[in-house]
Amino acid sequence: MYSLRLAAPDDFDGWREAARGLVMAGIPPEEVDWLVEGDPVPLFGGGAPPAPPADALQPRAPRDFPELARLVCRHRDPARFTLLHGLLHRLQRERGLLDDAADPAVARANAMARAVRRDAHKMHAFLRFREVRVEDGAPAAPLPPPSPIAVPNDPAPARNARSVALALRDLGRLEEAGEAEPLPEAPPVIAPAPDSRFVAWFEPEHHILRAEAGFFVRRFAMLRWSILTPELSAHWDGQEVAFGPGARRADAPAEDAAEGLWRAYFASIFNPARLKPDAMRAEMPKKYWRNLPEAQDIPRLMAEAPKRVAEMVARGATPPAERRQRTVHLPAHLRAPQPEAPAGVEAVMPADLLTETLDFPEAQAALRRDLLARNDLPPWVANATQPVMGEGPQHPLLMFIGEQPGDEEDLKGQPFVGPAGRLWNKALEEAGVSRGEAYVTNAVKHFKFTPTGKRRLHQSPDAGDITFYRPFLLREIGFVQPRLIVTLGATALRAVSGRAMPVTKLRGSLLRDPEGRPFYPTVHPSYLLRLPDPASKAREYDRFVEDLGQAAATARGLP
Amino acid sequence: MELREKLEILADAAKYDASCASSGTEKRDSREGGLGSTEGMGICHAYAPDGRCISLLKVLLTNACVFDCAYCINRASSNVRRARFSVREIVELTLDFYRRNYIEGLFLSSGIIRSPDYTMEQLVRVARELRETHGFKGYIHLKTIPDADPALLAEAGRHADRLSINVELPQPASLKALAPEKDAGQIRVAMAGLRTRIDEAKEARAEASVTRVALAGGRRAAAPRFAPAGQSTQMIVGADASTDATILDVSSNLYGSYRLKRVYFSAYSPIPDAAAALPPAAPPLVREHRLYQADWLLRFYGFTAPEVMAGGEGGMLDLEVDPKLAWALKHRAAFPVDVNRADREMLLRVPGLGAKTVDRIIAARRVRSFRMADLARLRVSLRKVAPFITALDHHPRGGLLDRADLRTLVLPRDGLAERNAILPAGLLARPVQLPLFAHV
Ligand code: SF4
Numbered sequence: 001m002y003s004l005r006l007a008a009p010d011d012f013d014g015w016r017e018a019a020r021g022l023v024m025a026g027i028p029p030e031e032v033d034w035l036v037e038g039d040p041v042p043l044f045g046g047g048a049p050p051a052p053p054a055d056a057l058q059p060r061a062p063r064d065f066p067e068l069a070r071l072v073c074r075h076r077d078p079a080r081f082t083l084l085h086g087l088l089h090r091l092q093r094e095r096g097l098l099d100d101a102a103d104p105a106v107a108r109a110n111a112m113a114r115a116v117r118r119d120a121h122k123m124h125a126f127l128r129f130r131e132v133r134v135e136d137g138a139p140a141a142p143l144p145p146p147s148p149i150a151v152p153n154d155p156a157p158a159r160n161a162r163s164v165a166l167a168l169r170d171l172g173r174l175e176e177a178g179e180a181e182p183l184p185e186a187p188p189v190i191a192p193a194p195d196s197r198f199v200a201w202f203e204p205e206h207h208i209l210r211a212e213a214g215f216f217v218r219r220f221a222m223l224r225w226s227i228l229t230p231e232l233s234a235h236w237d238g239q240e241v242a243f244g245p246g247a248r249r250a251d252a253p254a255e256d257a258a259e260g261l262w263r264a265y266f267a268s269i270f271n272p273a274r275l276k277p278d279a280m281r282a283e284m285p286k287k288y289w290r291n292l293p294e295a296q297d298i299p300r301l302m303a304e305a306p307k308r309v310a311e312m313v314a315r316g317a318t319p320p321a322e323r324r325q326r327t328v329h330l331p332a333h334l335r336a337p338q339p340e341a342p343a344g345v346e347a348v349m350p351a352d353l354l355t356e357t358l359d360f361p362e363a364q365a366a367l368r369r370d371l372l373a374r375n376d377l378p379p380w381v382a383n384a385t386q387p388v389m390g391e392g393p394q395h396p397l398l399m400f401i402g403e404q405p406g407d408e409e410d411l412k413g414q415p416f417v418g419p420a421g422r423l424w425n426k427a428l429e430e431a432g433v434s435r436g437e438a439y440v441t442n443a444v445k446h447f448k449f450t451p452t453g454k455r456r457l458h459q460s461p462d463a464g465d466i467t468f469y470r471p472f473l474l475r476e477i478g479f480v481q482p483r484l485i486v487t488l489g490a491t492a493l494r495a496v497s498g499r500a501m502p503v504t505k506l507r508g509s510l511l512r513d514p515e516g517r518p519f520y521p522t523v524h525p526s527y528l529l530r531l532p533d534p535a536s537k538a539r540e541y542d543r544f545v546e547d548l549g550q551a552a553a554t555a556r557g558l559p
Numbered sequence: 560m561e562l563r564e565k566l567e568i569l570a571d572a573a574k575y576d577a578s579c580a581s582s583g584t585e586k587r588d589s590r591e592g593g594l595g596s597t598e599g600m601g602i603c604h605a606y607a608p609d610g611r612c613i614s615l616l617k618v619l620l621t622n623a624c625v626f627d628c629a630y631c632i633n634r635a636s637s638n639v640r641r642a643r644f645s646v647r648e649i650v651e652l653t654l655d656f657y658r659r660n661y662i663e664g665l666f667l668s669s670g671i672i673r674s675p676d677y678t679m680e681q682l683v684r685v686a687r688e689l690r691e692t693h694g695f696k697g698y699i700h701l702k703t704i705p706d707a708d709p710a711l712l713a714e715a716g717r718h719a720d721r722l723s724i725n726v727e728l729p730q731p732a733s734l735k736a737l738a739p740e741k742d743a744g745q746i747r748v749a750m751a752g753l754r755t756r757i758d759e760a761k762e763a764r765a766e767a768s769v770t771r772v773a774l775a776g777g778r779r780a781a782a783p784r785f786a787p788a789g790q791s792t793q794m795i796v797g798a799d800a801s802t803d804a805t806i807l808d809v810s811s812n813l814y815g816s817y818r819l820k821r822v823y824f825s826a827y828s829p830i831p832d833a834a835a836a837l838p839p840a841a842p843p844l845v846r847e848h849r850l851y852q853a854d855w856l857l858r859f860y861g862f863t864a865p866e867v868m869a870g871g872e873g874g875m876l877d878l879e880v881d882p883k884l885a886w887a888l889k890h891r892a893a894f895p896v897d898v899n900r901a902d903r904e905m906l907l908r909v910p911g912l913g914a915k916t917v918d919r920i921i922a923a924r925r926v927r928s929f930r931m932a933d934l935a936r937l938r939v940s941l942r943k944v945a946p947f948i949t950a951l952d953h954h955p956r957g958g959l960l961d962r963a964d965l966r967t968l969v970l971p972r973d974g975l976a977e978r979n980a981i982l983p984a985g986l987l988a989r990p991v992q993l994p995l996f997a998h999v
Contacts, residue, residue: 100926101919102933125602129659198658218588219596223658258655264563265656268570269617270607273828273842279610283603294605302608309829309841317835320636372744382731383812385751386744410816411751451815453858 001046003033006081009231010207011036012073016066019085023059024052029089034081061091062098071113074207083109119206124215126288129198129225130256198225201252201291209234213241228252259293266294272305273312360394363479371445371472378465381446385410390441390476397437397555399482400424401473401492403444403524407456410447416440420526424488427525427541431548439480443495444469466495477517484555485517486548489524508547510554520554522547560642566652568642572622572633573668575830576725577793577823581614581663581698584720584788593694595657595664597720601698602663615666615700616656620644620681624670628727628738629836630798630827633670637832646681650688657697664698664720665689671704679707679715686718698788705742705749716756716785721820724749725793729809733799737836750817753790757818760785789820796850797843798827802874807853807864814858824850849876856882859914860907880970884910887947888969891960894947898929910969911943943969 006014015034022032027049033042069084077083087105091097100106192198198220209227213234216225226235228247235242280298289295368389371377388405391414400416408418416424421440428438444465449456461469473495477485487493490503496513507522528544531537582601589595603612621643622633632639644652653665667685671678682701689695701719703712715722724746728734731743760783792813796806810822826847829839853876856862860883870885871877877885887894887910896905898920906917916937920929927933930952931941946955946969959965 094926096926099922102923102927102929102936104936107936121600121602125604127660131659192658200660215596215598218590218598219660220594220658221589222592222594256659258659258661261563261566261652262656262659262661264567265570265616266605266607266613268567269574269613271574271609271611271828274609274611274826274844276610276844277608280606280608283610283612284606292605298608305608312829312831312833313839313841315831315833315839317833317838318638320834321638383816385747385816411755413748413751451812453811454815454818456815 001031001033002027002049003035003042003046004049005035005037005039007037008207008210009036009076010074010210012070015073015081015084016069019081019088020059021052022049022085023088023092024056025050026052026056029082029086032082032085034078034085059088059092061088062095064098065091068098068109068113070211071116072109074116074211075112076206077112080112083112116206116208119204120208120212120215122288123202123204123208123212126284126292127200127202127216127227128291128293129200130253131192131196131198131258132253133193133195134197134224192223196224198223199252200225200227201247201249202227202229203291204229207231210243213243217241256293263294263297267297267301270301272301272308275302275305277302360479364389367472367476367479376468377446378448378468380448380459383449383451384446386413387445388413388415388442388447389445390439390480391415392439392441392480393436394439394480396439396480396482397484398433398551399439399441399477399480399485400488401485401496402440402442402488403491403526404442404461405445405447406458406526407447407449410456415442420524420529423528423541424525427545427548430545431552433548433552437552439482441473441476441480443473443492445472461491463494463500466491470495470498474515482555483558484551485513485519486551487519487521489527492524493521508550518554518558520547520551522551562648562652565642565644565648566618568640569618569620569622569644572619572639572670573617573666575632575825575828576617576666576668576702577611577825578700578723578791578821579612579614579617579666580791580821581700581720582788583820584698587696589694589696593696594654595695595697597663597696597698604661604663614663615698616653616662616664617666618644618649618652618668620649620667620669620678620685621672622670623672625673626671626738626740628741629834630727630737630795630830632830632832634834636834637830639832646684646688649685650693653689653697654693654695657695662697664695664700666700666702668702669704675704675706676708676711679704679711683711683715683718686715690718700788703749703753705745709752712752713756713785716753716760717783719786721788721791722753722786723791723793724753726750726809726813727793727795728799729794729801729806730799733801737798747816750790750792750813750819753786754817756785757789759783760787790817791819791821791823793823793825795827796824796847798837803846803850803853803871803876804864804868804874806850807857807867810854811857811864822854824854845878846876849878849882853882861904862886880966881910883908884969888966891965894960895949895955896947897949898934899924899951909944909947911940911947 004018006018008014031046032049033046035042065088069088072080072084083105087097087109090105097103098106101110209229209232213227213236216227216234217236220236221238224237226233228251230248231246233244233247235244284292284295289298368387371387388409392399402416402420402424405415406418406420409415409421415421424440425435428435444461447456448459448461448465450459451457477496485496487496490500493503493506494500496519497511498514501521503521503523509521511519511521513519523540523544525544528537528540531540580601581597582599584597584599586599587595587597601614603614605613607613619633621641622639623641623643624631624633625635627635631637649665649667653662656662657664665685667682669678669682682704686699686701689699698721699719700721700723701715703715703722703724705724712722726734726743726746727738727741734741734743763783794806794810801809806824810824813819813822824847826842826844827837827840828842833839853867856867857864862883866886867882868874868876870880870882870889876882880888887908893905893908896909898906898909903917903921906912906920907914912920916939919937920934923929923933923937929950931945931950934944934950935941945953946959946965949955959968962968
């Protein structure tokens with residue numbers, strides 16, 4: 001039997017150094033007693049293990065082993081060092097050992113690591129600081145036992161008391177409606193008093209304080225603080241963490257001025273109608289309660305809950321209060337709806353007549369409004385963000401009609417801003433048409449898609465969709481009054497012509513719609529994006545630019 | 560009014576919002592000044608007896624509101640006492656609570672006063688003071704008013720980690736009926752706007768970091784910051800007649816369309832001063848729980864919506880058993896599954912096996928053939944999985960899977976409050992950090 005002594009209960013580096021030697025010397029875990037500084041010397045303790053042979057190979061371990069071992073070293077189980085030694089020993093032959101979570105030793109080490117991580121997480125969560133004033137020159141760290149922190153007998157009121165007092169000012173006058181601007185602000189000086197120290201008492205289950213001090217440094221670097229635990233204390237004064245001996249609960253301050261507010265918050269944020277004490281206890285086990293100021297209210301809150309709910313239910317609905325709210329500067333569409341205009345007004349006035357009398361922006365806005373007001377929109381519209389309406393000047397040289405908005409158009413509410421739109425824009429420029437001469441819109445005004453987890457897959461509109469939106473498109477053409485319409489792709493061609501027609505056969509020819517208006521069909525730019533090989537892509541793109549150029553030339557020649 | 564009284568009123572007014580997580584943001588700390596840190600992991604600093612996590616100081620700026628949403632305690636026609644914090648009061652409370660390690664940061668929302676812009680401006684001011692005057696590095700979640708000025712939204716995104724807009728009700732028609740001043744379309748447009756900004760900021764940051772590498776040690780390019788923890792929303796369950804199928808459909812649509820980090824479901828809960836349109840009733844907590852489980856199956860377990868719903872009836876989930884078990888009970892022919900051979904997809908379908916456990920089984924299978932005791936060491940509930948799997952030393956008793964009363968045999972013994980393997984423990988109440996300690 002050999003024995004080895006580590007410098008501290010969480011001495012990972014010491015363990016690693018020693019374990020390496022042991023594995024190299026071929027000493028099995030059963031033959032080693034691990035002690036920690038301060039442990040009593042065992043009666044039958046062995047001596048130091050022999051040095052490994054000079055030619056022994058350095059032990060090897062997978063990359064995630066040190067992290068696991070580091071955590072396990074912090075566990076309070078006295079067998080932890082032996083367990084880790086055993087794992088390192090076996091890892092020399094069983095390379096994949098750590099992947100076998102069902103191996104008893106691996107399972108045990110994983111469980112220990114999990115417990116340590118949980119303990120650390122609970123420390124981050126449930127540690128509570130209390131503020132104290134420390135006189136100048138008071139011991140910072142490390143502090144001599146048994147009372148490491150100078151707690152003044154008559155603690156000066158903590159800074160928080162001031163902020164409470166500040167808030168106690170009578171604000172009632174202005175607050176009646178809860179809407180009035182509270183009193184003018186005091187100058188913003190919200191820093192803890194220079195001589196204050198934040199002190200916490202915490203009882204971790206494992207040896208985690210040294211490892212977790214860094215968390216509190218990163219979070220509270222500008223404060224001076226101390227964390228006291230039964231085994232160790234940590235003190236921060238802005239430069240470095242000093243570790244001192246363990247402390248007692250009585251060494252930490254007994255109260256803090258902010259706790260009253262915190263407890264009030266805790267009690268108010270609790271919804272008595274959702275009482276789920278088991279869920280609470282699973283996450284905040286009772287053993288933590290004695291150090292949580294808010295926990296003392298839990299029994300009362302739980303006891304009162306059923307009565308509070310019963311009262312609410314028994315009371316039922318209450319008559320509405322007279323509105324006490326002040327003048328409201330709300331845009332019209334946010335106000336509660338006014339009684340509807342008498343039914344039938346719209347019906348006697350045909351849509352065309354109505355829009356004739358409106359100026360262009362008004363006509364556009366009215367189109368959108370009327371579309372949104374329809375209660376027979378196709379069901380898939382519920383999934384779209386918004387209708388995407390046309391953009392461009394009235395009386396343009398060309399009015400482009402695409403299929404439907406895509407993902408980006410749906411999000412931004414503008415037509416032709418997605419990949420196909422950008423390609424169209426480029427082609428338009430190359431064809432010598434300025435954006436000021438073009439109006440763009442879509443045959444279908446909403447984005448139709450199949451949701452697939454994270455992406456929305458474009459879905460082509462069907463005949464029913466085209467028919468539904470067609471009156472809106474015709475109305476739009478009516479007030480845009482373009483020189484020439486250019487339909488992009490099959491959907492637009494169908495919407496304008498009123499029937500299904502083959503784009504590839506008709507592209508590049510000048511046609512007339514049922515009203516006799518000239519239009520010019522070509523392909524949709526998304527077709528170019530879908531072509532697989534670069535050669536046909538380039539060829540088709542050139543053809544598309546050509547089409548646009550020809551459309552523009554035709555339009556210029558039209559009366 | 561005393562600060563304490565205000566805090567009580569304005570926390571009480573905020574408690575019906577379920578979205579109190581504090582995870583998934585950028586890493587920051589105060590070693591260079593200021594106060595606070597965020598390390599990616601959300602922390603629940605306390606749990607209320609309702610089992611919900613308390614991570615942030617969740618309050619309203621004011622509970623006065625010009626809107627009249629029937630489900631809301633703060634609606635204009637409610638008789639509740641009104642209060643309002645000053646900007647300074649909220650800032651002080653946040654800092655005082657933060658220094659004592661009570662909270663991760665602030666979740667600030669508000670009733671709508673005067674105008675959407677005015678209200679949003681007040682919220683933004685709180686965030687600005689915390690960040691700029693006090694160097695606050697903790698977490699900030701701001702509720703966003705859909706109609707507010709884009710410039711205000713941009714500033715909100717610069718200060719806040721997360722922004723959120725509540726869709727409130729699953730269907731536009733119910734919103735129209737219960738919240739007449741709200742506009743479902745407007746809410747979607749606002750979410751789309753947030754998504755666009757969040758995406759753009761992310762892209763710009765990615766580009767900036769590429770440039771930084773190219774410049775090898777050059778000064779860090781300042782990329783615009785916009786809500787690094789993304790956006791979330793809340794849907795109230797049980798205030799209208801929407802079915803579970805509709806709710807799940809809407810929520811997966813919201814996830815996909817606006818890249819939401821979370822869609823919170825919140826069982827409609829009785830409020831002290833109920834509106835006639837929505838008389839108080841017990842909140843459908845189990846339903847809320849089942850919805851979360853179903854949502855989890857959809858997003859992380861490869862289930863499709865019809866599969867999840869197949870376990871229930873008439874568009875509603877089975878309340879008695881979790882949706883994964885419900886699916887298994889209706890698809891018994893797919894079982895038993897051989898834990899030593901089945902692929903990942905099939906293992907994920909076994910009631911009682913969570914995603915993490917499945918990955919561990921697959922890794923360990925390379926060196927071992929599983930017996931039941933091996934599964935127990937992975938902390939699998941043998942009682943739960945036994946009817947559905949085979950292992951080296953286990954085959955479900957003959958005909959077990961054909962028994963009509965299998966359902967009663969596998970029903971959770973401890974009633975509906977059981978923790979089961981689909982959801983990481985306590986998911987309802989915790990930020991998303993949990994897989995670490997979850998019993999999966
Ligand atoms: S807008 Fe509606 S939900 Fe929001 S606080 Fe006002 S009444 Fe409540």
